[in-house]
Amino acid sequence: MYLQLMEQIRRRVAVGDWGPGQEIPSIRALAASTRVSVITIKRAYLELEREGVIVTRQGRGTFVAENVALGRDLRARELDERLAAAARLGAEIGLEPNELADRMRAIAEAQEERRR
Secondary structure, three states: OHHHHHHHHHHHHHOOOOOOOOEEOOHHHHHHHHOOOHHHHHHHHHHHHHHOOEEEEOOOEEEEOOOOOHHHHHHHHHHHHHHHHHHHHHHHOOOOHHHHHHHHHHHHHHHHHHHO
């Protein structure tokens, strides 16, 4: 459960929902709103602090780290994880790496066309 919580917090930071220096919910507040135990939330926060995603300031609260590259790094990490999953799926259905790359390029180009 704490791993899922960590992933959700990383994602919120990566997409900019929680920006650098922004205060995030306290352990108790997040436990109450998610109906997850305080111990589970505390473990997730400790791990995220070790990773440098958040910082806890005694008596002030918990904040997203000020690291400017953090959001970019988390987005890159999430993208890499999703691309790895796509690569595994492609291999399972028999696609060669160049076929997978061609599919990805076609999808990205279609997305770009829709944005225009």
